[in-house]
Amino acid sequence: MKQYQRSSVLVIGGAEDKVHGREILQTFWRCAGGSDAIIGIIPSASREPTIIGDRYISIFRDMGVKDLKVLDVRDRIEGEDKSYQEYVEQCTAVFMTGGDQLRLCGLLADTPLMERIRQRVKLGEITLGGTSAGAAVMGHHMIAGGSSGESPNRALVDMAMGLGIIPEVIVDQHFHNRNRMARLLSALSNHPERIGVGIDEDTCALFTPDDHLEVIGKGTVTVVDAQAMSYTNQGKVDAESPLALHNLRVHILCHGDRYNRKTHQPTAAVNDQ
Known part of the structure; x- marks a missing residue:
C-alpha cells in the first residue's frame, strides 16, 4: 500500500465515500499516523x-485513532480559544468539512487557531484535509459561489479571499458533477498566474511536499494552466459577455496520475502490478 507523508494536504471534491472502502478518508487517516x-x-x-x-468523529473512530476532537468554532472569538489552540499543538492532522466556504473563511481567517494550523502545515508537521467547502478555501483566491451551464463570463463566478494554504491554486469542487468548467475558467480569466484545479466528487487532489499533486479516488482532477494565455477579452467586455481565453493548457488526471506544480508537467500513474 502506498505511503504518503505527514505533510500532505488532501483537497477533496466533496461527497467522498464515507461508508464502503473510504479510500480517501483512509488515506487521510494513514497520513495522520493511523492508530497514532x-x-x-x-x-x-x-x-x-x-x-x-459527530459523523466524522464516528468515521475516524471506526478506523482507530489515538484521539479526536471537534474544534467547533461558531464565532470568531472561539478562534482564540486556548483549549482549541492547545489541541492543535498535539494534532497530527486537521480535517475541514463541507458546507459554505464563505462561512468557513469568515469564522477562521486570521484567527490564532487558523494561523497556527497554517504554520504547522507549512512546517510539514501535520496533515490537512478539506472536503467541498473545506477544499474551496485552500487557495489565496477562492471561488465563493456562482453558476454553471453557460459560457465563461465574469458574472458566472463570485470570488473571495481563501485561507492561502496552497496559495497558487484556485480550487473548484463537485467539478464535472455540477458542470463547473466554465466557472473555473471565469475565475482564471482574472488570475491567469494561478493554477485552476477542478476536483470531481469522491476524488482527491493530494498535494505532496515535493510540489506534486496526485489524484486519488473515483473521478478526475482537471488542471487548467493559464500561464501561457496569449489573449483574453476579460477587461474589454461587460460582466455578462462571453470570455475569450486563448492558449490554455488543460490536463485531465485520473487515479494515480501526478502533476508537477513547478514544471507544470503531468505524469501518468505508475502501474504497481
Missing part, C-alpha cells in the same frame, strides 16, 4: 456543525 493519529475536525462551514462533526 490525533485529529482535529473543523465543521465550521456547516450549518449543522454538531451533526457533521
Whole structure:
C-alpha cells in the first residue's frame, strides 16, 4: 500500500465515500499516523456543525485513532480559544468539512487557531484535509459561489479571499458533477498566474511536499494552466459577455496520475502490478 507523508494536504471534491472502502478518508487517516493519529475536525462551514462533526468523529473512530476532537468554532472569538489552540499543538492532522466556504473563511481567517494550523502545515508537521467547502478555501483566491451551464463570463463566478494554504491554486469542487468548467475558467480569466484545479466528487487532489499533486479516488482532477494565455477579452467586455481565453493548457488526471506544480508537467500513474 502506498505511503504518503505527514505533510500532505488532501483537497477533496466533496461527497467522498464515507461508508464502503473510504479510500480517501483512509488515506487521510494513514497520513495522520493511523492508530497514532490525533485529529482535529473543523465543521465550521456547516450549518449543522454538531451533526457533521459527530459523523466524522464516528468515521475516524471506526478506523482507530489515538484521539479526536471537534474544534467547533461558531464565532470568531472561539478562534482564540486556548483549549482549541492547545489541541492543535498535539494534532497530527486537521480535517475541514463541507458546507459554505464563505462561512468557513469568515469564522477562521486570521484567527490564532487558523494561523497556527497554517504554520504547522507549512512546517510539514501535520496533515490537512478539506472536503467541498473545506477544499474551496485552500487557495489565496477562492471561488465563493456562482453558476454553471453557460459560457465563461465574469458574472458566472463570485470570488473571495481563501485561507492561502496552497496559495497558487484556485480550487473548484463537485467539478464535472455540477458542470463547473466554465466557472473555473471565469475565475482564471482574472488570475491567469494561478493554477485552476477542478476536483470531481469522491476524488482527491493530494498535494505532496515535493510540489506534486496526485489524484486519488473515483473521478478526475482537471488542471487548467493559464500561464501561457496569449489573449483574453476579460477587461474589454461587460460582466455578462462571453470570455475569450486563448492558449490554455488543460490536463485531465485520473487515479494515480501526478502533476508537477513547478514544471507544470503531468505524469501518468505508475502501474504497481
